[in-house]
Amino acid sequence: MNSQRRKIFKIEAFKHKVEHDPKYAERTWKVLEHAIHEIYNNNASRLSFEELYRTAYNMVLHKYSEKLYSGLVATLTWHLNKIAKSIESAQQGDLFLEKLNEKWADHNKALQMIRDILMYMDRSYVPSCHKTPVHELGLNLWRDHIIHSSKIQARLLDTLLDLIQRERTGDVINRGLMRSITKMLMDLGSSVYQEDFEKPFLDVSARFYSGESQQFIESCDCGSYLKKAERRLNEEMERVSHYLDAKTEVKITSVVEREIIANHMQRLVHMDNSGLVNMLIDDKYDDLSRMYSLFKRVPEGLSTIRDVMTSYLRERGRLLVTDPERLKDPVEFVQCLLNEKDKHDKIINTAFSNDKTFQNALNSSFEYFINLNNRSPEFISLYVDDKLRKGLKGASEEEVEVVLDKVMMLFRYLQEKDVFEKYYKQHLAKRLLSGKTVSDDAERSMIVKLKTECGYQFTSKLEGMFTDMKTSQDTMLDFYTKQSAELGDGPTLAVQILTTGSWPTQPSPACNLPPEILTVCEKFRTYYLGTHNGRRLTWQTNMGTADIKATFGKGQKHELNVSTYQMCVLMxxxxxxxxxxxxxxxxxxxxxxxxxxxxxSLACVKGKNILRKEPMSKDISEEDVFHFNDKFTSKFVKVKIGTVVAQKESEPEKQETRQRVEEDRKPQIEAAIVRIMKSRRVLDHNSIVAEVTKQLQSRFLPNPVVIKKRIESLIEREFLERDKADRKLYRYLA
Known part of the structure; x- marks a missing residue:
C-alpha cells in the first residue's frame, strides 16, 4: 500500500509593523458614544447598526477593549443619573410607578441595542478579562443608580406597600403595573427583590395580620373568624399569582397562618357557644371543614382539633353509657351509640377528609366509653336480638346488612367479647326455638360476620344450633311417620333436640306438665332413646311454647299461643x-x-287478660286469687300471649352470667399459658402476663390476678414449676 505524504501549511505573521492613527481610539469611541446617546434619546432609527458593530469590532481587534468598556460604563451611568432625576420628579403613587416602569422599559430596549453593537466585545473581551457582560452591567447600573438611589429606594418601597395595603382594605389597584415593577426587581436579582421588597413586605404583613386577627377574635364567633382567615389566605395567594414572585407564596402564607391561625388556635377551638364542640354538636360541616383545612397548615393544628374532639367524645360517651334513663332501654341505648357513631363518621368523612388519625381517635374514644359500662355486651346482643326478631319495617336485605355491619363496629370496641358471645347465644336460642327470627339469611349473615371478626372457635357453637334445628325437623317428621297410629287425636308435639354444649341451656327445675302432654312426651322419649343409643333427654320446659284452643263466654273460640309455663297454668x-x-x-x-x-302476662296485660286477678294490680303477690276470664274478647282468632320478661337481666341473673363467664375464662387462660410456656420453656411472671393478655385480648382482657391464680393452679398440677433461685421465673415441665 502506498502512503500519501501530508502537506503542512503555515501562516506567517506580518514582518512589517502596521501603524495606526494615534487618535483612532478616541475618534472611534466618540462614534459609539454618540450612538449610545442617540439610542437613549429614542433616535436609533437614524443609526446603521452594521457600521456600529464593525466599529466596535475594530476597537476590540485593535486592543482598545478597555477603553470601549470603561466608556460604556461612564455613558450608561450618565444616562441613568439623568433618568433618576426624571423619575424623582414624578408624582406620588401610580404616576411614580408608571414613570419608573416607562424608563425601565426604555433602558431594557436601549440595553438590547447596545449589546447587539458590542456583541464582539461581550463574547471575547468580557470573558477573558472577567468583566460583567453588557446586559448584566446595564442591570447592575440600573440597580445602583435608580433602585438604590437615596430618593427612589424608600419611595418605591413605600409606594408598593401602600398599594398592597389599599388593596387589602378593598381598593382596586393597577395589578399589571405592580406586576411590571416587581418583575423588574426580580430581573435585577433575587437578592434585590428580597431585600428591597419581600422582607419589608413580610414584616408589614405580619404586623397587619397580627392587629387584624386580634380585632377579629374579639368581635367574631369561631365560624366567622375562620371565614375571614380563609378569605385573607386566599387573597394573599391570589396576590402572589398576579404580581409577586411565586416563591413568595409559601412565605406570605406562612405569615398569615402564624398570625391568624397558629396564634389563636386554642382560643378558637374553645370559643364559647361557637368553638369546635358546638360545631360538632350542631353538625356544622362547612365550618368544621374550614377549620380542618386551615389548622392543617400549621404545626400542631390537627392534633389540637383531635385532642378537643377526643375529650368531647369521651365525656359525651361517658354520660351516655352511665345515664340511668338510657340504661332502662337496651335497644335505645345501643341505637344512641350507633347514632353517635354515624354522626361523627359523617363529620370525619365530610369535614375532615376521612383523615385516618381522626378515625382512630373516634374509635379509641368509643372503645373507651363503651367499656365503661359492663352491660354493653349484653345490650348490644339485645339490640341485635330486637332487629332479628322484629326486623326493620320495610327494610331490604341490603339495609339489614348495613345495620348488622354497624353493630359489628360496636362489637369490635368491646373488650369482653366472650360476654357478648354468652348473651348472643342465649338470645339466638330463644329466637330459634320460638321461631321468631326475621330470616335465616340475616341470622347466618351475622354469624359469618362474627366468624370473620373472631374466628371459627367463636361461632362453632352458634352454627351447631342451626344444625340442631334442621336435625330436629327431620327427627319430628320421622317420629310422626312411625307413631301416627299410636298418637291418635291427642295433643301434637314438636320437639327441638338441643345438643348439650352448643345451647345455653341450664339445669332448670322440672315443671309439672298436664297429663295429656306428659303422655305424648313419654312416647317421644321412648321413640328417641330407642333410635339413639346412649343418649339422655332432659326436658327444658322453660324454653317451649304451646297452642291452646279455648272457649269463652257466649261460645267465642280463640287459639292461644302461649309459653309452656302459661299452658301449664291455663290447663x-x-x-x-x-x-x-x-x-x-x-x-x-x-x-x-x-x-x-x-x-x-295472663292477667295484667290489657287485651291479653285470659285470667282475672283479685285484687287487680300490676304486680303479683302470693295472696292473689285468679279466675278464668269468661268475658275475654278479641277481634283475632289467634291470640299471642307474650311473657312479661325483663328485657335485660336482673342483678342476680347478671351476677350468675358473670360467674359463668369467669369460669369459662379459666381454661382459656390456662391454655394460653401452656402454649406460651411450651414454646418459651422458661419465662418470668411479667412476660407471661403480657403475652397471655396479648393472645386473649381479641376475646377479653384477662385480669392479671386471675392469670396469677391460673399459674398457681398449673404449678399444683405440675405443668409448671418455679425456678429455685428466682421465684418470679417459671419453667415448663414437659
Whole structure:
C-alpha cells in the first residue's frame, strides 16, 4: 500500500509593523458614544447598526477593549443619573410607578441595542478579562443608580406597600403595573427583590395580620373568624399569582397562618357557644371543614382539633353509657351509640377528609366509653336480638346488612367479647326455638360476620344450633311417620333436640306438665332413646311454647299461643273456677320468678287478660286469687300471649352470667399459658402476663390476678414449676 505524504501549511505573521492613527481610539469611541446617546434619546432609527458593530469590532481587534468598556460604563451611568432625576420628579403613587416602569422599559430596549453593537466585545473581551457582560452591567447600573438611589429606594418601597395595603382594605389597584415593577426587581436579582421588597413586605404583613386577627377574635364567633382567615389566605395567594414572585407564596402564607391561625388556635377551638364542640354538636360541616383545612397548615393544628374532639367524645360517651334513663332501654341505648357513631363518621368523612388519625381517635374514644359500662355486651346482643326478631319495617336485605355491619363496629370496641358471645347465644336460642327470627339469611349473615371478626372457635357453637334445628325437623317428621297410629287425636308435639354444649341451656327445675302432654312426651322419649343409643333427654320446659284452643263466654273460640309455663297454668282452670297463687305454684312447681311473670302476662296485660286477678294490680303477690276470664274478647282468632320478661337481666341473673363467664375464662387462660410456656420453656411472671393478655385480648382482657391464680393452679398440677433461685421465673415441665 502506498502512503500519501501530508502537506503542512503555515501562516506567517506580518514582518512589517502596521501603524495606526494615534487618535483612532478616541475618534472611534466618540462614534459609539454618540450612538449610545442617540439610542437613549429614542433616535436609533437614524443609526446603521452594521457600521456600529464593525466599529466596535475594530476597537476590540485593535486592543482598545478597555477603553470601549470603561466608556460604556461612564455613558450608561450618565444616562441613568439623568433618568433618576426624571423619575424623582414624578408624582406620588401610580404616576411614580408608571414613570419608573416607562424608563425601565426604555433602558431594557436601549440595553438590547447596545449589546447587539458590542456583541464582539461581550463574547471575547468580557470573558477573558472577567468583566460583567453588557446586559448584566446595564442591570447592575440600573440597580445602583435608580433602585438604590437615596430618593427612589424608600419611595418605591413605600409606594408598593401602600398599594398592597389599599388593596387589602378593598381598593382596586393597577395589578399589571405592580406586576411590571416587581418583575423588574426580580430581573435585577433575587437578592434585590428580597431585600428591597419581600422582607419589608413580610414584616408589614405580619404586623397587619397580627392587629387584624386580634380585632377579629374579639368581635367574631369561631365560624366567622375562620371565614375571614380563609378569605385573607386566599387573597394573599391570589396576590402572589398576579404580581409577586411565586416563591413568595409559601412565605406570605406562612405569615398569615402564624398570625391568624397558629396564634389563636386554642382560643378558637374553645370559643364559647361557637368553638369546635358546638360545631360538632350542631353538625356544622362547612365550618368544621374550614377549620380542618386551615389548622392543617400549621404545626400542631390537627392534633389540637383531635385532642378537643377526643375529650368531647369521651365525656359525651361517658354520660351516655352511665345515664340511668338510657340504661332502662337496651335497644335505645345501643341505637344512641350507633347514632353517635354515624354522626361523627359523617363529620370525619365530610369535614375532615376521612383523615385516618381522626378515625382512630373516634374509635379509641368509643372503645373507651363503651367499656365503661359492663352491660354493653349484653345490650348490644339485645339490640341485635330486637332487629332479628322484629326486623326493620320495610327494610331490604341490603339495609339489614348495613345495620348488622354497624353493630359489628360496636362489637369490635368491646373488650369482653366472650360476654357478648354468652348473651348472643342465649338470645339466638330463644329466637330459634320460638321461631321468631326475621330470616335465616340475616341470622347466618351475622354469624359469618362474627366468624370473620373472631374466628371459627367463636361461632362453632352458634352454627351447631342451626344444625340442631334442621336435625330436629327431620327427627319430628320421622317420629310422626312411625307413631301416627299410636298418637291418635291427642295433643301434637314438636320437639327441638338441643345438643348439650352448643345451647345455653341450664339445669332448670322440672315443671309439672298436664297429663295429656306428659303422655305424648313419654312416647317421644321412648321413640328417641330407642333410635339413639346412649343418649339422655332432659326436658327444658322453660324454653317451649304451646297452642291452646279455648272457649269463652257466649261460645267465642280463640287459639292461644302461649309459653309452656302459661299452658301449664291455663290447663289447671279446666277443672277449677278459681285458684290462689299458692295453689298454682304447688300444682305446677314453676319457679317463683317465672311463675309471677307468667301470671302477669295472663292477667295484667290489657287485651291479653285470659285470667282475672283479685285484687287487680300490676304486680303479683302470693295472696292473689285468679279466675278464668269468661268475658275475654278479641277481634283475632289467634291470640299471642307474650311473657312479661325483663328485657335485660336482673342483678342476680347478671351476677350468675358473670360467674359463668369467669369460669369459662379459666381454661382459656390456662391454655394460653401452656402454649406460651411450651414454646418459651422458661419465662418470668411479667412476660407471661403480657403475652397471655396479648393472645386473649381479641376475646377479653384477662385480669392479671386471675392469670396469677391460673399459674398457681398449673404449678399444683405440675405443668409448671418455679425456678429455685428466682421465684418470679417459671419453667415448663414437659
Amino acid at each position: 289447671l282452670f279446666n277443672s277449677a273456677d278459681g285458684l290462689t297463687y299458692r295453689e298454682i305454684e304447688q300444682a305446677t312447681e314453676i319457679p317463683a320468678l317465672d311463675l309471677k311473670r307468667c301470671l302477669q
